[in-house]
Amino acid sequence: xxxxxxxxxxxxxxxxxxxxxxxxxxxxxxxxxxxxxxxxxxxxxxxxxxxxxxxxxxxxxxxxxxxxxxxxxxxxxxxxxxxxxxxxxxxxxxxxxxxxxxxxxxxxxxxxxxxxxxxxxxxxxxxxxxxxxxxxxxxxxxxxxxxxxxxxxxxxxxxxxxxxxxxxxxxxxxxxxxxxxxxxxxxxxxxxxxxxxxxxxxxxxxxxxxxxxxxxxxxxxxxxxxxxxxxxxxxxxxxxxxxxxxxxxxxxxxxxxxxxxxxxxxxxxxxxxxxxxxxxxxxxxxxxxxxxxxxxxxxxxxxxxxxxxxxxxxxxxxxxxxxxxxxxxxxxxxxxxxxxxxxxxxxxxxxxxxxxxxxxxxxxxxxxxxxxxxxxxxxxxxxxxxxxxxxxxxxxxxxxxxxxxxxxxxxxxxxxxxxxxxxxxxxxxxxxxxxxxxxxxxxxxxxxxxxxxxxxxxxxxxxxxxxxxxxxxxxxxxxxxxxxxxxxxxxxxxxxxxxxxxxxxxxxxxxxxxxxxxxxxxxxxxxxxxxxxxxxxxxxxxxxxxxxxxxxxxxxxxxxxxxxxxxxxxxxxxxxxxxxxxxxxxxxxxxxxxxxxxxxxxxxxxxxxxxxxxxxxxxxxxxxxxxxxxxxxxxxxxxxxxxxxxxxxxxxxxxxxxxxxxxxxxxxxxxxxxxxxxxxxxxxxxxxxxxxxxxxxxxxxxxxxxxxxxxxxxxxxxxxxxxxxxxxxxxxxxxxxxxxxxxxxxxxxxxxxxxxxxxxxxxxxxxxxxxxxxxxxxxxxxxxxxxxxxxxxxxxxxxxxxxxxxxxxxxxxxxxxxxxxxxxxxxxxxxxxxxxxxxxxxxxxxxxxxxxxxxxxxxxxxxxxxxxxxxxxxxxxxxxxxxxxxxxxxxxxxxxxxxxxxxxxxxxxxxxxxxxxxxxxxxxxxxxxxxxxxxxxxxxxxxxxxxxxxxxxxxxxxxxxxxxxxxxxx
Numbered sequence: 001x002x003x004x005x006x007x008x009x010x011x012x013x014x015x016x017x018x019x020x021x022x023x024x025x026x027x028x029x030x031x032x033x034x035x036x037x038x039x040x041x042x043x044x045x046x047x048x049x050x051x052x053x054x055x056x057x058x059x060x061x062x063x064x065x066x067x068x069x070x071x072x073x074x075x076x077x078x079x080x081x082x083x084x085x086x087x088x089x090x091x092x093x094x095x096x097x098x099x100x101x102x103x104x105x106x107x108x109x110x111x112x113x114x115x116x117x118x119x120x121x122x123x124x125x126x127x128x129x130x131x132x133x134x135x136x137x138x139x140x141x142x143x144x145x146x147x148x149x150x151x152x153x154x155x156x157x158x159x160x161x162x163x164x165x166x167x168x169x170x171x172x173x174x175x176x177x178x179x180x181x182x183x184x185x186x187x188x189x190x191x192x193x194x195x196x197x198x199x200x201x202x203x204x205x206x207x208x209x210x211x212x213x214x215x216x217x218x219x220x221x222x223x224x225x226x227x228x229x230x231x232x233x234x235x236x237x238x239x240x241x242x243x244x245x246x247x248x249x250x251x252x253x254x255x256x257x258x259x260x261x262x263x264x265x266x267x268x269x270x271x272x273x274x275x276x277x278x279x280x281x282x283x284x285x286x287x288x289x290x291x292x293x294x295x296x297x298x299x300x301x302x303x304x305x306x307x308x309x310x311x312x313x314x315x316x317x318x319x320x321x322x323x324x325x326x327x328x329x330x331x332x333x334x335x336x337x338x339x340x341x342x343x344x345x346x347x348x349x350x351x352x353x354x355x356x357x358x359x360x361x362x363x364x365x366x367x368x369x370x371x372x373x374x375x376x377x378x379x380x381x382x383x384x385x386x387x388x389x390x391x392x393x394x395x396x397x398x399x400x401x402x403x404x405x406x407x408x409x410x411x412x413x414x415x416x417x418x419x420x421x422x423x424x425x426x427x428x429x430x431x432x433x434x435x436x437x438x439x440x441x442x443x444x445x446x447x448x449x450x451x452x453x454x455x456x457x458x459x460x461x462x463x464x465x466x467x468x469x470x471x472x473x474x475x476x477x478x479x480x481x482x483x484x485x486x487x488x489x490x491x492x493x494x495x496x497x498x499x500x501x502x503x504x505x506x507x508x509x510x511x512x513x514x515x516x517x518x519x520x521x522x523x524x525x526x527x528x529x530x531x532x533x534x535x536x537x538x539x540x541x542x543x544x545x546x547x548x549x550x551x552x553x554x555x556x557x558x559x560x561x562x563x564x565x566x567x568x569x570x571x572x573x574x575x576x577x578x579x580x581x582x583x584x585x586x587x588x589x590x591x592x593x594x595x596x597x598x599x600x601x602x603x604x605x606x607x608x609x610x611x612x613x614x615x616x617x618x619x620x621x622x623x624x625x626x627x628x629x630x631x632x633x634x635x636x637x638x639x640x641x642x643x644x645x646x647x648x649x650x651x652x653x654x655x656x657x658x659x660x661x662x663x664x665x666x667x668x669x670x671x672x673x674x675x676x677x678x679x680x681x682x683x684x685x686x687x688x689x690x691x692x693x694x695x696x697x698x699x700x701x702x703x704x705x706x707x708x709x710x711x712x713x714x715x716x717x718x719x720x721x722x723x724x725x726x727x728x729x730x731x732x733x734x735x736x737x738x739x740x741x742x743x744x745x746x747x748x749x750x751x752x753x754x755x756x757x758x759x760x761x762x763x764x765x766x767x768x769x770x771x772x773x774x775x776x777x778x779x780x781x782x783x784x785x786x787x788x789x790x791x792x793x794x795x796x797x798x799x800x801x802x803x804x805x806x807x808x809x810x811x812x813x814x815x816x817x818x819x820x821x822x823x824x825x826x827x828x829x830x831x832x833x834x835x836x837x838x839x840x841x842x843x844x845x846x847x848x849x850x851x852x853x854x855x856x857x858x859x860x861x862x863x864x865x866x867x868x869x870x871x872x873x874x875x876x877x878x879x880x881x882x883x884x885x886x887x888x889x890x891x892x893x894x895x896x897x898x899x900x901x902x903x904x905x906x907x908x909x910x911x912x913x914x915x916x917x918x919x920x921x922x923x924x925x926x927x928x929x930x931x932x933x934x935x936x937x938x939x940x941x942x943x944x945x946x947x948x949x950x951x952x953x954x955x956x957x958x959x960x961x962x963x964x965x966x967x968x969x970x
Contacts, residue, residue, distance in 0.1 A: 026050045028069045028262070028270060032110035039142045045110040046102070047270055049262050054103050055270030056114045058121040060140065067265035074274055075261045080121040084131050088257060089164075090120055096163040096255035098273035101155055112151035115140050116159070117271055163255065171197050175242050175287030177227075183293045183335035184229040185209075188242055192221045192285055197248025206230050206240035219244065231295040233343045234424050237330055238295060241288035249278040294329035296425055297337040299350045299389070300432050301411050303441050306394060309560040310407070310443045312476055316356060316397045318409045318441065320381050322389035327427050339389045340425035347388025348422050354379040354411045356397045362483040363408050363437030370436070376407050401445045404477030408442040410434060448475045448563040449490070449523075453547055454573040460543075462580035462681060463608040463674030465533035468494070468545060472523055479525050480561050487525040490562050493553045494519035496534060498578075500541045503570030509546065510569070519545070520553075536578050538674065538681045544575040581605035581612060581648070583672040583682050586690045591666075592723035594792035596655035597637065597693045599668040604648050611675035613642035616653040618666040618693070619686065628667055628687030636666065644675055658695055660796040666693040698722030698766065700730070700799050702788050704806040709813060709838035710781040711906035716773040716806065718759070718788055720766045727793025729758040732773040735803070737783040744785045746803035752776070752784070761790065778840075778908045781812030813837030813880065815845070815913050817902050819920040828889040831900040831920065833873070834882055841877040842907025846870070847887040850917070852897035859899045861917035867898070875904065897923050 031054055033045010043064065046054040050069055057065055061081050077087035086094060094117065101113050119137025129135045134156050141148050173192030180186045188201065200217040208216050209226035216225065231238035258274035299322060306317035326336040340348040357369055358376035377397030383389065401407065412433040415426045434441070449472040456467045470492065480488045496517035497509060516537040523529055536543045548566040551559050567574070587599045601614045618637030619630040637656040645651050653670075668691040669684040684691060703717040716732045734752040737744040744750065759771050773786075786806040790799035818832040831847045849867040852859040859865065870888045887900075900920040904913035 026068055028055065028065050028264065032105045032107050033114065034107055034111050034142070034145055034148070037111040037114075037142055037145055037148060039140055044114050044140065044142070044145075044148070045107060046104070046114065049270060049272065053260070053272045054110070055260075055262050055272045056098070056102065056117045057268040058117050058271045059268040060118055060121075061123045062266065062268045065262075065264040065268045065270055067267040069270070070263050072260045072262040072270075072272060074258045076258045078121065078259070078261065078269075078271070080123075080131070082123045082131065084120075086120050090132055091259065092255050092257040093159050093163045094120055094271070095257065095259050095274040095276075097155055097159050098259060098271065099253075099255050099276055100158070102273050108145075108147050108151050109155075111141070111145065111148040112155050115148065115152045116155055119156075121271075165254075171246055171248050171281050171283035173197075173221075173246070173283075173285045175201065175244055175285055177240060177242070177287055177289045179289060179291070179293065181336075183295075183329065183333075183337045186227050186229075186240065186289070187224050188227050188240075188287070189224040190219050190221055190244065190246070190285070192244075192246050192248075192283075194248045195221045197221045197246040197283075199244050199246030201225075201242050201244040203227060203240060203242045205232070205238045206242070219246075221246070221248070229293055229295070231293070236294055236296045236425070237292045239289040239292055241286070243284065243286040245282065245284050247280055247282045249280050253278045291333070292329075292331050294331065294333075294335055294337065295340070296327070296329070296427050297340045298325045298327040298427060298430060298432070299323075299339065299413055300325045301352045301413060301434065303354075303409055303411060303434070305409070305441060305443055308442070308444055310401045310445050312401055312403055312445055315400045316377070316407055316409075316443045318354060318379065318395045318411075320352060320393040320395060320411065322350065322352070322383055322393070324389070325432075327430075340422075341388075342385070342421070346385035347383065348425055349383050349385055349419065350413060350422060351380065351382045351417045352411050352413050353417065354381070354395055354409050356399070356407050356409055357436070358401075358405055358407045360405045360478050361481040361485050362406055363442060364483045365435055365437040365439075367435055368433075369410060373436075376401070379409075401443070404445050404447045404474075404480055406442060406444055406480075408437050410436050410441075444480070444561060445477070446561055446563045447477060447480050447488075447490075448565075449473060449479075449549065450475060450565055451492070451547060451549070451567065453545070453567065453571075455545065455576055457576055459577040459579075460536045461606060461608055462538055462540075462578060463535070463610065463677070463679055464578075465535050466545075466576055467533060468519075468521075468531040468547070468574070469528055470521060470523070470531060470547065471528040472526060474526070488558055488561050489522050489524045489555075490549060490558075491553050491555070492521045492523065492547050492549055494521065494531070494534065494545050494547045496537065497544050497546065497569065498537050498539055498541055499544075502542050502577075503544045503575060505568055505570040505572070507568055513569070516543070521547075535679065536576055538580060538679050540578060540580045542575055542577055544570050546574070579606045580681060581607050581672075583612070583614065583670065583684075585668060585670045585684060585688075587666070587668045587693045589693065590723060591658055591693055591695045592725050593658055593662050593695060593697050593798050594660045594728075594794075594796065595658050595723070595725040597658055597666055597695065598653055598655050599670065599691065599693075600650055600652040601643070601645075601670050601672070602650050603645050603672070607645070607647060608674050611644050611646040612681060613644050613673050613675045613677075614651055614653075615639040615642045615671050615673075617669050617671070618656060619669070620662065620695075621665045621667060623664050625664070630667055630669055630686035634667075636662075642673075642675075646675075660792050660794075660798045661697075663695050663697045666695060667691060668693070696722055698724055698728075698790060698799060700788055700790060700801065702786060702801060702806050704786055704808040706808060707838070708779065708808065709811040709840060710912045711778045711840040711843065711908070711910065712810065713775040713778055714784070714808070714810075715775050716786040716788060718771045718773070720761060720769045720771065720790075722766060724761050724763050724766050725792060726763040728761040728763065728798075729791050730761055730771060730773075731758050731789045731791060733787050733789075734776055735785050735787065737785075744783060744803060744807060746785065746787055752779075758791070778906050778910055779810045780910075780912070781810050783807060783809050811837055813839055813904065813913060815902055815904060815915070817900060817915060817920050819900050819922045823893065823922060825895050826892045828892055829898070829900075829922070830889050831870075831887040831902060833885045833887070833902055835875060835880040835885060835904075836882060837880060839875050839877050839880050840906060843875045843877065843912065844872040844905050845875055845885060845887070846872050846903045846905060848901050848903075849890055850899050850901065852899075859897060859918055859921060861899070861901055872905075897921060 028047040031046040031048045035043050037044030049055050079085050115137040118140045176189040176191050178187045202215045206227045207230050209228045253276040256275045260272040262270040303318045303320050310316050326334050329335050356377040357373045377399035379395035381393045381395050415430040452471045454469045497513040498516045519534045521531045582605045585601045591597045599616045616639045619634040620636040643651045671683045672681040699721045701719040705714040735746045735750045788801040789797045814836045816834040820829040848869040850861045850865045851867050873885050902915040
């Protein structure tokens with residue numbers, strides 16, 4: 001920064017003149033301060049270095065710091081221009097001020113800091129003022145800024161007092177312990193300040209869970225660590241405590257003996273704040289559990305029998321799982337501690353004693369064994385020092401099971417049964433006993449019944465049923481009973497097997513035996529039981545019943561209570577012969593869409609007493625099908641109710657309606673079952689030849705009319721083949737091609753009003769049957785088309801012709817007219833018509849005469865200009881080729897402009913051809929002939945002449961060639 005210095009010669013300081021020039025791109029820029037702040041004139045304050053820091057000029061005898069500024073570097077000594085060296089404590093003081101006050105945008109503070117720098121780097125102002133003194137720096141402050149002097153003095157006093165203090169304060173805190181989960185687990189939290197402190201903690205009566213050690217280092221302020229109790233041997237109550245030593249930075253910082261120096265070439269050097277160091281503090285903390293922990297534990301045992309079911313003669317076994325439970329410690333708190341360990345880390349062994357009780361009835365769970373309970377055996381288990389509660393222990397009764405019944409374990413742990421070492425870690429007087437009769441701790445020795453069985457009948461008609469007499473006998477013990485003394489029910493499963501021949505008795509079921517049914521019977525105690533009815537099936541041959549007692553068939557709560565047992569196959573007393581009727585079918589051969597289809601079943605042979613139900617299903621095979629498909633995708637007809645047969649004979653199905661558009665083949669499948677049941681006797685097969693109905697759509701061929709002209713009527717001719725259902729009719733609709741259309745479109749916009757009445761089509765099979773529609777109304781010229789439909793009795797279309805199948809034209813006759821060639825006033829006039837085309841009988845021509853109004857520029861043909869309508873002319877029926885017709889003559893005409901308009905009118909009064917209003921103009925004038933003609937194809941030729949004639953008027957001659965004109969009146 002440019003700094004203007006005014007230094008007296010008496011001060012012994014030479015001045016260097018300053019030349020202001022454009023600052024280099026990397027030069028410092030002026031920051032906070034005063035441009036007149038120096039007592040020698042010029043800026044006193046800070047500069048902004050190229051890297052954005054606030055620096056202070058340190059060479060008052062040089063030009064301001066406008067030169068290229070380097071990136072700066074830390075220095076521990078600075079040699080001023082006057083020769084003194086800034087270093088050591090003085091350098092620390094300068095850095096202290098720069099660190100605390102230098103980075104400022106305040107003008108007063110910036111000027112005061114600059115004066116402080118000059119106090120140590122100034123040019124020996126003399127007059128008793130020495131460098132490094134307060135007076136040296138004050139001398140650089142302009143008297144016009146006393147506020148800078150005040151700030152300078154404040155900074156000087158602070159620097160003198162605190163430049164070497166470097167912060168202060170010490171750390172503090174506690175170790176906060178918490179009991180979590182069991183009475184051994186918990187946490188310790190280093191609740192210390194400052195928050196950046198770290199240290200080490202050592203525990204008493206505990207270890208850190210993560211390491212298993214009582215000490216840990218590197219603990220940070222606020223960190224929480226898991227701890228685990230490690231009480232002294234033989235001690236039941238204890239506390240975990242700890243102490244810690246922590247180190248952390250104290251508050252504040254200490255200025256280092258350096259500054260950052262930025263060089264600006266030959267101009268003033270800039271000083272920027274140097275580095276600082278934060279001091280540290282070491283302190284100790286301590287803490288302990290909020291209450292006494294208990295080292296005792298309460299062992300318990302839970303068991304599950306090795307096997308619920310134990311056969312007679314086998315030894316009952318129980319699987320024991322040890323754990324701990326909660327108890328009330330001497331502190332009054334309820335705690336749950338893990339299994340105790342000895343000083344070497346092994347588990348404290350615990351003894352559990354078991355008693356096995358027996359009964360023929362199921363046990364009821366209770367806290368203790370009821371009085372009089374029978375003891376079957378005993379067992380004892382001691383946990384190992386190596387495994388403790390971490391394994392499953394198996395105990396065996398000292399007495400085996402002898403007969404069918406129930407047995408249950410009861411286990412106890414008592415302090416009196418334990419070793420002296422174990423008693424020291426158990427709650428005083430500790431005792432545990434599990435409940436009597438728990439399901440998980442009980443065995444069952446199954447009952448073993450055998451069965452004898454006899455069917456009620458050895459022969460039966462199809463669909464009948466039999467019963468079975470079942471007698472159980474017990475082997476080795478009584479029938480198991482529930483807790484109320486009621487016999488446990490056993491479920492027998494029976495299977496009915498069918499064979500074509502009489503079965504041979506065997507211990508296993510042969511592979512070719514067909515299982516056709518099952519039966520179930522429940523027994524509860526001894527005695528003969530008659531089974532529920534057993535269906536004998538629906539196929540001729542033999543049925544035999546096999547009974548079995550199977551564990552999986554019992555209710556879930558009783559599975560295993562009885563030993564498995566099975567009867568022989570083919571036992572004569574368990575076999576019956578079965579007879580069945582035969583069912584065949586024959587379907588209706590042919591049908592038509594919209595009609596009905598039907599199948600017939602024929603039943604022969606012996607009948608079930610309740611009769612036979614027959615249902616029918618029809619499967620539609622669409623045209624083009626190559627193989628029979630009878631499934632849900634083709635199912636079309638299903639009986640709404642079965643046909644019931646009580647005797648042999650023919651039984652037809654209901655008549656199924658056929659959809660109006662359905663064609664193809666219907667494959668029938670009949671199902672015969674015992675009446676009132678779902679028991680099937682027989683089912684037909686898909687695609688049998690006698691079970692097919694052909695559904696065919698009738699066909700219609702039509703012949704449109706020919707040689708018609710405008711005004712004619714028309715009819716359609718239909719030739720019908722195929723099966724026709726009653727009530728079938730034919731409807732014919734006429735359409736006319738729209739003007740300008742390229743082809744005929746059949747919709748409501750082109751439909752002609754003339755629609756024929758329905759035609760009754762004879763029911764039955766039609767072979768080239770011919771039908772003619774009614775006549776249409778008279779038709780105008782154009783292109784037409786008939787569209788025929790066959791409708792069933794419901795009015796649904798079953799055959800529809802195509803729009804373009806019956807196209808025919810109706811031609812339009814043409815008329816060319818010739819008006820009178822010359823006329824004079826008072827003359828009469830006739831019109832000449834030349835007709836071409838086919839003419840329908842009864843056609844006439846009518847000619848009307850119109851006169852142009854005096855005020856009109858052209859002829860207008862309406863009621864006001866009509867002169868007369870001449871009598872009708874008869875037009876010869878049939879072809880007309882340039883046939884000429886002349887109208888009757890008009891009355892005498894006076895002078896003026898006239899025009900004929902002709903019409904061809906059909907027998908029904910409709911206009912066939914309509915002439916134009918101005919197509920036959922002619923003129924009449926007194927005594928003067930006028931040449932006039934009409935035409936439509938040639939250009940008009942007009943001859944205009946005029947002159948003034950004595951006693952006369954204006955004569956106009958109009959010559960027109962009129963072309964033929966044809967207009968269709970719709």
